[in-house]
Each structure stands twice: as structure tokens, then as C-alpha cells.
Amino acid sequence: MTTINNALSGALAAQLALNTTSQNVANVMTAGYTRQGVLLSAMFLNRSNAINPGDGVAVPSLIRFSDGYKNHQMWNAGSSLGQYSTAQPYLTQLEQVMGDDTANINAGLDNFFGALDAASVEPTSSPLREQVISAADALAQRFNNLRQLLATQRQSVYQQRTAVVAQINEMTGNIATLNDKISAAASTGALPSGLIDERDRQIDQLSGLVGLQVIDQPDGSRNVALRGGQPLVVGSMASTLAIQANPNGSQGLKLTFARESFTLANGNLGGNLGGLDDFENKVLLPLTQSVADMASGMASQVNAQLAAGYAMDGSAGAPLFTFDPTSTNAMLGIRSGAIAQDLAFSSSPTEPGNSANLLVLIDLKNQPVVVSSLGSTLFGDAYTQLVGKLGTDSQQNQASLKTAETVRNQAEESWKSTSGVNSDEEATNLIQYQQMYQANMKVIAVANQLFDATLAMFG
Template sequence: MSILNNALSGALASQLALSASSQNIANLQTKGYTRQSALLTAAAPSAGANQAGNGVRVSSLLRFSDNYKTQQLWRSNSEVGERSQTQPYMTQLEQVMADDQSNLSSGIDSFFAALNAVAGVDPTSTPLRQQVVTTGTLLAQRFNSLNNVYNAQMQSVRQQRSAVIDSANSAIATIASLNTQIANANASGTNASGLIDTRDQAIDSLAGQLALEVSDQPDGTRNVSLKSGQSLVLGGVAGTLSVGGGLDQTFSLEFAGTSFALDPTKAGGQLGGLSTYVTDTLKPLQQGVADIAKQVADKVNGQLAAGYAMDGTRGKPMFVYTPGNTSNMLQVADGFQTADLAFSGDGTAGDTGNLQKLVDIKNQTITVTGLGSVLISDADTQLVGKLAVQSQQNKTALTTAQSMRDQADADWQSTSGVNQDEEAVNLVEYQNMYQANMKVMSVANALFDATLAMMG
């Protein structure tokens, strides 16, 4: 009887719809889960004008997903990854370089104040001369301490970028593997929603590390490439990122037997943010501090060489500057004594001719990377000011990126997320549908029994 078949199809369809709602509710707090729903369609009637139809069928399980919103979610994650990785480094440098107990400005001021104190009292005073040597040593230590902070950050960035590459390779391999599983599931008619969710989570994780372009394919797979165009995943084929060692790391991508060199500053995400920080902030700052150290040492040493020490001999260098990423970039020369300070301009003890010129060095200009020509007394302040501007710009960009990520996530949730109230309504509706169809089956059974009784 068609009435019995119709009711049976309705009961079965409502069971599938209830199953979809129960799956949604079970995954109410599952990160990245995309809600599903049964798509019900009426079964067409058989031949004949008096046929109402053959019930209902579940034509498919819908997966509520908006590709545009998903793409926005990934793009916003790249921006957050790029900005969030650099801010801790900038904040640390701001704190160190602006601290009165460790910054260069205070050290330079103290050194030249000690020179000025000698000029104003007694150029032959051993305690005052000792204060010059002591403040010179402390100044060198400040340069070295700051340089060590730069070196430590550089080492941390190298380690972090290597970790990003390892994590990215894992995500790339996962995406390629899931592409294969999804294509096979679609070909066999199996529901691949769970696999798609897992793959999208892997793409989102990868997007935080690298800026991506993602394109959908007819078989359900997704191809993933860098913003610069190099492929990371094509169907089930995965590329491999690699990083070279050494102080200046090199990056490359191998895909299908071909190797491509990568510019990490253009990679976006965490890798791009870290690399841009090294190129645009850390290295220029370190070089700027090295410029100050070298030129201050050269000017002081040059002026000492033009004067006379306590014993009437020509002055000797006070500072030794060592280029490169060394922990002792600047230091007072071994064996340098207070008597070696060449304050006299004519060889007479007590003369301050050369000492006055040493004091005046503070007001001379030097050339600093990233700043150009600046006064020695202003060089460090301008470096700190430039860093503060870059840090504030990054904070602002990070706040904007996080807002965009939050908005993108809210948009995604509005389409793909599970709404508890909506699912509660669906449960009641599908339950009523099931009970109604069971009632129809009961009526059909009664009619069938009555018919049999009439036929004796």
C-alpha cells in the first residue's frame, strides 16, 4: 500500500534528520565543526493521475559552509600570525633600550660628565681620572649588554623560524593526505564532512604560519599555494619547505622534484613577520648601535692620540672596538691606566687643552644606520624613538588584525556554527514528524486489517 510506504519513508527520513541534529548538538563545543542538515525532497509519483507520490527521501546531507567566509578566516589568521610574533621582541627591546639603568644615552652622558668633572676641578686628580676610566668601562658594558640582547633575539628568531617550518610541513602533509581521503569518500558517496572540517582546521593552522591562496577543485580537494604563487599542495601531492643553517638562514620549497628559493619576508604569517622584523628592525638597530660604538671609540681614541699623558708621552687608545656579533664589541684596552689619559694639549701636566676637545666630542655628529647624520648625544634617543614608532605601528596593526579575525570567526559561526536553539527546534519538529508518520503507519495497518476482515 502506498500509504504505508509513504509513512515508512517519512519515518526513515525523520530519523536521518534527527541523527543530523544530534550530531550537531554533540559537537556544539567542537572547534571547527561545520553543522549539517538532511535535505528532504518529495519522491515523485508512479505513472497515473491518481498517484499522490511515493513519500519523501533524503537526497543529501547539507554541509553549511560559505567559501568566502572560510577564506576570510584564513586570511585574517595570516595577519594575526604576522603581527603577533614580532611584538614580544619589540616590547623587550623597548624596555631594555629605554631603561635608565642600561640604556646607551645614560652611559654616554655619564662618561662625558666624568670628563667634564676633571676639566672643572683638577686634570691631574687620580680619583677623577679613575672615574673616567670606570665610566668608560661601564659604557662599554652597556654596548656589549645591548649587543648581547640583539644576538639572543637573533638566535631565538632562528629557532622560531625553524619550528615554524617544521610545523608548516606537518600541516602541508596533513592537507594532502586529507585531500586524498576526501576525494575517495566523494567518489564512493560517503559523507566527508568530518574530513573536510579536519582539513580546514589544518589549512587555518598553516595560514597562521604562511599567507596562502586556496582554491577548490571539482573532486572536493583543495589546492594550497603561497601568496607568491608556489604550490604547497596539489590534490594529494605535498611540497616540503626547508631552512638552511648559519647566521643568515635560507629558505626553499621543493615540489614535485623542483626546488624554489623563497624570500621569507614575503611569505606572510608567522614566518613573514619574524623575517621582516629581522630585516627591518633588529638588524638595523644592531648595526646602528655598532655604528655608535665604533665612531665614539674612534673619536675618543683619535683625540687621545692628539694629546699628552701624565708622563708627557703621546696618548694611547682607550677603547677597543671589535666588529661582528661578539659579546665584547667594545671594551677598555687591556692595561689602560688613569695616567694614560691624554688630557694635556701641550705636554704640560695640568693643561686641559686636549681634555676640552674630548668633552666636546659629545656634541659632534656621527653617521648611524637608519638615522643618517646625528649628534652623539642624540643618537641613542633617536634609535629608541624609531623603535617605539615601529612598535606602536605593529601594535595598531595587530589590534586591527585581531579585530578582523574575531569578525571573520563570528561570520563563519553565523553560517557554519551550531546554534543550540535552532537545533532544539529541529529536534522537536523532526520528532513530531516521526510520530506523525508512525501514526499514519498505524492507520494504514488498521485499514489493511479491516480490508482483510471484509474479504472474510
């Protein structure tokens, strides 16, 4: 009977191994599936008999081929990829608009100062003066269009951040639920491989939204926290992330776990949230302020110089531009009621044809203006420098994005080398376990023949 029992245990072990292999083959194309294997162990139940060869084979557990280090590598790479990929569409759009000849401010400045230069030939010409006002209005519109684009991008950032926060809350809730199920299954001795795979997929997706720290627990659960240590998931409990409006109109993040609340500081968030935060605070807001500085400098310098001159009727010069830093679509404009005769091109109230003040106006493009992100620079060079700085930011982000893509791809390949299903390897396993099963069944057949022969001897 020992022979039959040994062979039966071998056949059952081979059958379980075949079932496991078939599960791997069935999921060869399933994203995130972790391959499994059987752990075979020789049985020695009766050790009192010195000549007992053993009691067959047992399968104490299934093996889940998973490497925690490679998982963490993949999740960290996912956070970097999510961060740089989120910012790039915004940067590309800004580059396209600010570099377009029909929309960029440099072309408007050239037209405006060109109109002033043309008027210097005949300062009393009404058509030439009208052309100056038209060019000034067109320049103001270019500033306003760019200001409107920047405001629209900020609203898009706010909407995307709100959507990302909702996704984070959904995924942390799912991870907490899976933690609970995995812990319950582990307490019964089961291997909840499918649940663990699903939890890892949720963590992987979450890592693309925000940078994570993941810590394995003895009960099979995983605690998840932000890079700063603030908890997202602890066991079966999940935190809640919320958007809070700051007094200055910006968005902040508030994390609530149990009865504790944390205000998250900007920076080092990682993932989509980190990308949005970096773009808003390092590119969008400084650029918005710089454009406003340029518009303010244009309005104040031109208006101040016009105030030093005289109009066609000898009256003191009136402002040409208006500036409203709070407006998103009318930041820079032409003074209501401004007419060609009001332009104070003359430096003398008694000489309408005098162009001395006009020549000073023309030279304003060579005068310094203070722009927050550039410091003091020539007015005619400020916009070019802003576009150049934006291009540098975009190129750096693109380079970081390519690096992140490469690292992520390498991390995925490294993960697959351990956890992914290899069709050739599984085909080999099928043959080996089939041979193991057939061999054990042959042993059972031989044992039956021997038993029948033994019974015949006493028949």
C-alpha cells in the first residue's frame, strides 16, 4: 500500500502542478498577472522505521513569483513618468502659441513701434496717428490673448487636479478593501494571488497619480503613504484627499485620516499631482506675472512719456493705455475716448509738428523694464527671453520625460523577468508535470499488478 500511496501523492501533486501551469498559460496576456508555481516537499511521516524510504510528496503551498524590490522600482518609475507626462501638453501649447507669428507679443511690439516710427516722418498726419492707436490696440489684444490663455491653462490645471484627487480617493478605497480581503484569506492559509495582483495593479495606477511609499505588513496587507509620510492606506482604512481653496484663489490639498488632517505642502508630490504642482508654480504663475509685468511696464512707460509731451491742440498729453492686473481678458487696453489728436508727440505746446517726444517714445523699446522672472531687461528683449526660458523648461521636461519612459520600460521588463509568464518555460513545465503524472500512474498500475499477483498466491 505504501507504493500506491506514494504514487498517488505524486499523481495528485503533478495534477496540481498542471492546474497551476494551465492558469499561468491562460493568463499569459493578462496585464499585471503574477505567475505561480508549486512547492514540492518530500514526506517522511513514519520515522520509527529505519528502512522506510518515505511517504510520498506533498504540496505545502503554491509559490507566487513576486519581487517586492522590483515592484517598488516600477511604482517609483510610474510616479516620475506621471509627473513629467502631465506637464508636457501644457508646455507644448504655450510654446506653440507664444512662438506663433500671428499671436506673439514681439510682433505686436514691432508693429506698435513701427507705427510710431512711421508717424515721426509727419507727426501731424491724422492717418499715421490713427495707425499708432490701431497698433497699440492690436498690441493690447495680444497681451490679453496670452493672459487669457494662461488663465485658461490654470483653470485646466485646477480641473485636472480635482479629477486626479477623485481618482486617488477611489483607488485608496479599493486598496483598503483588498487589504481586508487578503488579510482574511491569509488567516485561513489560502494564497489570494488574484487579490494581490489586483491590489498591485491599483497601487501601480495610484503611483502614476502621486508618489508613494509602500510598506508590507505581516498579515499580508500593505500600507501606502505619500512621499512625505502622510498615510493614504493603513490596513483596511483609507484616507480622504480633498481640494481646499486658499485665500489667494489657489488650490491646496488637505488629507484626512481617521480624525487627523494634514495640509500638504507644495513640492515633492510626484505623479500627476506633482506634475501639475510643478507646472503651476514653477512655470505658469511666474510666466503670468512676467506677462503682467511687461503689460504694466508698457502702460506706465508709454503713458508717462506721453504725459511729458503735448497734443495737437497744445494740451498736456493724456494716457494711451489702461492696465488692470485683475482682469484676464482686458488686462491691457486703450483709454476710452482716446483719439489721434490726443497723442502727445510734441515737446512744445506751441509746435504741433515737433516730434521730440515722439522720438523718445520710439526709444522706449531700448529702455529697461523689470520682469519678475528675468530681472531688469530691455523692453524689446523681454518677450524673447520669456519664450527662450519657456523653451528651456519644455526641453528639460521632455528630456526628463524620455528618461522616465526608459526607466519605466526597464522596470516593467525587470518585473516581467520575475513575475511575468514565459510561454516557453510553461511549455516545458507542462511536459515535465505530464511525465511526472504518467510515471506515478504507471507506479500505481505496477503496484496493482503486484497486489493481484500476491492475492493469487493465496487463492
